[in-house]
Each structure stands twice: as structure tokens, then as C-alpha cells.
Amino acid sequence: MSCLQWLITQRYAIDSKPSPQGLTVNPMKTHHPCGFQSNEYIRCLLSYLSILISVLLITACEQGPWNNPYPPSESEANILYTSFSGRPKHLDPAQSYSSNEIAFTGQIYEPPLQYHYLKRPYEIIPLAAAQVPEARYFDHQDNALVDDAPVQDIAYTVYTIEIKQNIQYQPHPAFAVDKHGKPLYLDLTAEDIDTKSNLTDFPETGTRELIANDFVYEIKRLAHPRLHCPIYGLMTEYIVGLREFGEQLRSADQELRKQAGEDSFLDLNNYEINGVEVLDRYTYQVKIKGKYPQFLYWLAMPFFAPIPPEADRFYSQPGMDKKNITLDWxxxxxxxxxxxxNNPNLKMVLERNPKFHGEKYPGEGEPGDREAGFLDDAGKELPFIDKIVHSLEKEDIPSWNKFLQGYYDASGISSDSFDQAINFNAAGEAGLSDTMANKGIDLVTAVGTSTFYMGFNMEDPIIGGDSPSATKLRRAIAIAVDFEERISIFLNDRGIAAQGPIPPGIFGYRAGKEGINPYIYDWVDGGPKRKPIEKAKELLAEAGYPNGRDVQNGKPLTLYFDTPASGPDAKAQLDWLRKQFKKLNIQLVIRSTDYNRFQDKMLKGTAQIFEWGWNADYPDPENFLFLLYGPNAKIGKNGENAANYANKEFDKLFEIMKNMGNGPERQKIIDQMMEIGRHDGPWLWGLHPKNFSLYHSWYHNAKPNLMANNTLKYKRIDPELRAQLREQWNRPIIRPILLLLLVMVVGMIPAILSYRRKNYSKGVKN
Amino acid sequence: MFAYIIRRILYAIPILLGVNVITFTLFFVVNKPDDMARMHLGMKHVQQADIDKWKSSHGYDKPLFYNSSPVTGGHLTDTIFFKKSIRLFVFDFGNADDGRNIGHDIRQRVLPSLAIAIPIFIIGLLLNITLALIIAFFRATYVDYTGMILCVVLMSISTLFYIIGGQYLISKVWHLVPISGFSTHISTLSKFIILPVVVGVIGGIGSGTRWYRTIFLEEISKDYVRTVRAKGMPERVVLFRHVLRNALVPILTGVVVVIPLLFMGSLILESFFGIPGLGSYTIDAIGSQDFAIVRSMVFLGSALYILGLILTDISYTMVDPRIRLGAEAS
Structure with a gap:
């Protein structure tokens, strides 16, 4: 007899004779096959029950709300609680590029430069560097040139970067040394590593001063044959000698692997890049091919943050990767x-670096910052928060509800929760709903430095090309596809219709009448108004498709839209898109495909109309206008110009514009480029999304900065207020549970009566 | 029996090989190594040289099944299939595409999966059998009819509804337990697993109770039950002592086979409740096209399923002395 059988049979071997204790137990003792007697079993069961009740009581008697997902001891601690939806793949600065990774790396690594937290337009300021480096230009004979030398004369640019002194690394086992100064953990044996399962298993840590060689070492790592740096290809076009260095490393690595095995350590200190040089302990210089002023923006990204060679050596020891002890983690x-x-399956915790060199909260910002309270902490020591707990939260609903309960300090707004959070007034302005306002929640909005557009493949024989007919056809479609309606229906008004590729906040963007696309919009009553559909129909007829039929053969015009989108949400949007084309009597065929096939189609140029997006790498118009630069085409060149647009005049202006500093002359050239782009219309310019963020009343200094990724150090919270409000918002309600139990007990009564009737009824009725 | 078990284990090898071939083929029909590289390298600034480098370092620069290159010599062994699949048979899962060691991740994630899967399994089993017996006991009465209607209603509701409804009522409105999360500390674990366990158990009551009721009713109609009743045994003794014991063989068929699969976790529950288990690991891997993890999880699932079938066979011999395995049977 199995335990299960025994348990069930014993449970029902209960007689109706009452015992002294009130229980009704069968006097016939049975034995459990494991050796328990039945009364022992009951005692055992009772003891289990008492343990269970004790556990529940302990849980219930915890301080604070029952639904608090954090330890009660942390309730008034200076900890920021936030969430992440997907585990970061890479935390190695040479490999990390996604926004969910930079949320961590931005707080840990310090590249030479950073963005000013408050000032707009975005301004580059020093971080690890002592000052923002000046560009020095040289010709092919290594002669120095003046700052405004013609671009064609500049052979290379030199950036000399001087770093701040006395900056220390965080405590780490890679720096641990014994009393003789010998590294403790850089020559571990396989047996040593076998006993470790994470970094905290190394009891000793150490630190050392940051030096220029650490920055150079990281630039070398961009070309490391065993790493996958997403900007390596791009940087080989700019950093002198990086391509050759990469090739040298690749062959050295192959040789090393053959001789010393797959796990052997490739010491980058033994190889040099021609264009990158350490000048002294605190200074290094980088040579850039030609002129590339945008390089300064790259110096504000973690790709160029310092990595100590000791760390690389520490993590490269054979066996470390099997324990997931790598620089990536x-x-x-x-x-x-x-x-x-670092448990990316559950939570990731950032804590204050005890060796941090110190930094002050900025003392100046843009107009209005003082009134908004963003300068209240001016001059105070950073960071304000001791610890940041990132919890894995894959679904929107739990994450949103936790925010409402006060267990997350800030939140975005998913479309499911939008109506609950936001109300629009008569003027169409977004504001908080009463529920949110009563909780003291703040709404912060900002138009993102990104663009989502619908592109035409300019190589397509019908919709592409620069013929007047194709241009008019594209323009007619651009008028018909009403992005304002799309933003209203599908984005809850979280976006603005784009007038060109450059989003607000980036130099070159023009607001107001002078910034509208005159081919699609008219300026009416102080705002842009899409031209009437009749105008689109006229253009369509002029293009050779009156009423949506080809004038040459009378057949209806059919166009194809390629998309990787699928699912119910996408279906609604695609149906809407069909309707937009239907306004012109154009049949739009949706070719849904998986993302991989979509990528293939884009690379081969077999897509006709598609949707794409771009998020700014840095706040420079070059980073958006290069999406329309001919030599950057997708077909054949695998570039980012997905529409394969090529206009000689546009390309010529782009080459001039990209090397200029911001100013009226640059703006003038950008205006010319915009005019060319708007005239040719390789894109429906689409929309720039608007970010809506919510912050609790205890969260301070939440100014949106869409370029900086190291902003957590500026944030401040009031933990006491948070604890008080959490307590108030989360009082447990147990009455419904008691009611439910009562209903169940009452519901059992008829069944018990029925059983008794059945058991004690007479077999034969009189 | 020992010889039978050995034979079954040997049979498992071609099955697992077949599962591997099918998984591999299906995955690579829709997903070329170039696509995987693009997916992992991101959307921006990716050049063909980056893709080639990624493929080379992850071992995806070889032919899928057959290498016709005379230089390498290994026509069948120097292929992606051979290199990626053969190590699975010694449970060496290798590294995920993001570099993390899969075996290490599986070991880390199996306990959270079990923390909710085992209570759901045990409580659900006991509750379903008990309810089925009660309903069978009151067969053809209002308890039976009401019970069956409730079971059909419970079966018809999506698991997602139970999850969202449970989170809404118990966590959001009544504030009794956290909406989601997990703790690796045993002292605080209970408050995180109560809600997923309750939801998991309630979600399984409908189908489980109906299934066991059918088994019990079939058993009740047999001759020996009539004999027991004729001897004057009370109905509860008939049901709980005789019917239950004899119904164990069909019950075990469905129950034992899922025991090893408890290690694989629950896909939806883990995702909604933030449980860092193997179910969410698999879902994430499918989403990110990480073939290394998908392949490992499919292999592990197949191996555990085969183990479940073997355990089921063994359990038959334990509950029914008439059943013999392999040579013993002849």
C-alpha cells in the first residue's frame, strides 16, 4: 500500500464515536506501511499543520504591509526600487549596446565624457576626463592645421584626453594582493576556481588608481577577436589603425589557440594600435581619420570606458566562464x-561604490529648472541613493500594480493602463487621472529623440525612383496616410507627427510654421494641417493612376507592405493602414513575415513599402540624416539607409554638414537637405513618440534626459514618506476570505445532511 | 525488471537523437545562422564582417548536417548538428548565445520551478482525488450535477484569467500577498508562492476532478464493488478503501509521467509571477532565438518524459502485483 493510499484510507477511517478530545477516531488502529501508527500519523499531521500555521502567522505578523515584496527591514532604507523586463545580455562595455544593458553599465562605468544632466540643448561635459578634449587637425604631411581648415585638407584629427587623477576602481578581487603585493587571484588553478560559484566567493578585494592605459586597453578590446563589439566595424572607419590591429589580433589569437588551447589568455598589452597611444600616466590620444566631430559623443558612451587589464586577466582564467564569472556579468x-x-533571472542590485571619487549635483540648468525644483540639490554630493534594486518583471500588469502599491518608485504607462492613468482635457492636453493625482503621482512627458517612419524602397520600379510620376505617387500616399489619426488611435496621443527625419531636441529641428513639410501640410490657425484627400487624389491622377487605376492598362494599383508585425494588435494597425490606402482606391497587400525574412527582404531590396525606426545614438543631426545618405544604402552596402534613397545634391550637402559645428550655417544646410528630402519623399515621415513617465511624490530630480545613461546618481528619494504611504495604501483586507470560508462551510451542510439521510435511511419503505 | 529498465534506456537514445534532429531542422528552417547573428548583434551598425565573426566564434560557420569540404575530413562530424548536439547526451549543454553557461543557469533555475510545481502537483492531486471521490459518492445527486457544472466552468476559463483575477483580488484589492516576485530565502519564500500555488491548483481542479470522477465511476460499476456492497460495507469504505485502491493504475498513468516534468516548470505562471524558473527560461530563449537554450530544454524535456514513462511502468508493478515487466512477464 502506498503512502498516498494509506493517507486517504486512514483519513476516512473515522467513526462516529466521539473521543474525549472531541475528535471522532476509529478504535481499530491501523499501521502505516512506513511504521507510523494512525494516532502517530494524526499527531504528525497536526504538527505539520501547526508549523504551517506558525509560518503563516509569522508572515502575517511581519512589520508593514503583507503584500510587501521586499524585506520589512528595508522599508525605510534609502533604496530605489525599479524593474527590468528582460535580462541584459552583456554588461561588458565593449559588447553592451541595448538600452536595458546601458541602464546598468551607465551607472558603473565612467567614460571620459558625459551629458550635462539639466542643460538643453544637450551639452557634453567631462566625466573621467579632466576637460572636454579639443580636436587638432593635421594634413598628410603631419602639419598642424587651423580649426577651420577645409575638410579635404584634413588627413587626421588628434584628440588628446587627459583624465582626472586619484580616481579609484570599485573594490574587486582582480586587484586583491597579498602582503608582498602579489596578486591573489590572477593565477588560480582549476581546483581553486571549482570551489567558486560567484564573485562574492573571493573573500579579498582591492582597488587601484585609474590610469590612461585602462582607456587604451578598452579601445583595444573593441577589436578583440573573441568579443562582439557592435561598433567595431563603424570604428574601424574612423580610428586610425584599428582595422589593422583587429586583423593582427585575429591571427595572433588563432596562433595562440593552436598552441595553448581554446581558453588561453590573449594579452592585449602586447599589441599596439597605430592611432591610439598612452602619452603619460594620465593622458592618452586617439587619431581619427579625416574630420569626425561626432567622435566626442562616442566618448560619452560606455564603449570608451576604462577597463583594467587585471580584470580581463582575472576573468579569462580557464573555468571562470563555466561559472558565469565573466566581465559580461x-x-x-x-x-x-x-x-x-547579479541574478538576471530574479534581481540585480547596484550599491554605492565606496571608492567613488565624488561629484556634485549641477548648479545650473535651463530656464525653468529652478522653479521646477531641479536645482534644489545644487552643489550636493552625488549619488543620493544608497542602493538600487532592479527586479525582473516580465509582464506589464504586475509591474503596474506594484507601482500603484508603492513598490516601484517610477513607471512607464502601458496601453492597458493608459486610461486608468491619463485624462485629456478639452484642449487635448494630457493630465493625470484623479486616482493618480490623489496619490500624489507626477506625470513627466518628453518627445523622444527617435523617429518611426514608413519607407518606400527607392529601387522599386513602381513606387521608387526620382521620376515625377513616382514622386507624385509617394506624395499622394503621404497625404492620405493620416499619422495624426494613428497617433490618436494606437498611441493614446503619445507622439507627434513628424515633418522630417530630425526629432525635437536635436539640432536642425525646426518647430512652427517654418518647420512643416509644405508638400503634405498647410499652416492653418497656428498649426500644421494635413492637405485634403482631394489634393492626394489629384496627385495620384497626375502620377498616372486616376482613381487608383493605372492609366496605361486600366488595372487597379496594388502596392505591397512588408512587415514583421503579427498578432491582434498588429492586425488592427494593419487594417487601419489598408483603409488609409483605400482612400485613394489603392489596394494595399500586407505581406506579414517573421523578422528574419523581413531583414532578408530589406537586404535584398525586395520589399516595396516598410516601417522602420531609429533611436538617436547621440544628439547630432548627422545621426538622423545619414539614414538618407546614398552610400549608406541597405542594398549591397548593408547600411542604415533602408529606403535606398540616393540624391547627389543631398549626399553632397550631407558630407559638408556632418563635419560642421552647430550654428546658422549648419542650420541652413540642414534646411536645404530637408527641402530635398521632403520634395523627393522617400519616407512617410511618420512620428516621433512621446514618452510618458510617472513618478511617486517621494521621487525627486526626475528631469527627462534622453541622451545621458548615467542619471541614477542625480535621483533622490524620500524613504520615510514612501514607507508611510505604502503602509496607508496596503492595509490587508481579510473579511472576504472569512466570508468565503463561511460560504464553503454552509455549502457543505446540505451534502452532510444528504449523506446522513442516505446512510441511515431504511432499505424498505413501509 | 532491471533488464527491462536498461532496455528502455537504450531505446531512449534513438528517440532523443530523433528529437534532436527534428528540433534542429525546425529551428534552422526558420532561422538561419545569419539571422541569429543579426538578432544577437542588435539592429544598429551591424556589418557582414560582424556577422561572420559572430558565427565563427559561436560555431555557426559550418554546414548544418553534411560538410562536403575535403579539407576538414569530418563530413558528418564537422557540422553544426554534430558539434552542437552530441554533447547533450552527456548533459553538457554548453553556452547560450549570450555566453552564459546553460548548465549553470538550469541548476540555478530548477529550484524556483520546483518551489511552485511540487506544491501545485501534490495539493492539486489530493484535492482533485478527494473532490472526485466526494462527487462519485454523491453521484446522481445535486452535488454531482453542481460539481460537474462547476468543473466544466472551471475548465472553460483560461489560465490567464485565474492569474490576472488572482493577482487583482488577492494582491491588489485585499493586499494579502505580493503580486509577483520570488525570494531565495526560505523564511520569506512562502508569501511569494502562496498565490501562484492557489492559482495553479484552482486552474487544474476542473479537468482533474472530472478525469478522476470518470475513473472512479468506471471502477464503481465493477462486480467486486457490488460484492463489497452486498457484504454490507458502508459506502465510504467501498469508495475510499476498495475503489480508490483499484483505480490507482489509471491514476498513476497520468500522474507519475508528469513527476519528472515538474522540473521543467510552468511557462505562464512563472512569467506572470516573476518566478525565475525553467519555464520562463524556455520562453525567453524562444523569444530571443537562442537555439542553444531551446535545444537543451527540448532535450531535457524529452529525457525527463522518457524517465516519467519508465517510472510509470515501474509504479504499475508496485500498485498491482499482477503486473510484471519485461522477462518477468513471460
């Missing part, structure tokens, strides 16, 4: 925070 930096717990 345990970053090492000089920033305000360090990653102390």
Missing part, C-alpha cells in the same frame, strides 16, 4: 555604483 568600474548582486 560582473562589471568593474569607477562610477557611483557597483553591481553587488
Amino acid at each position: 560582473y562589471p568593474i568600474g569607477t562610477g557611483p555604483y557597483m553591481l553587488t548582486e
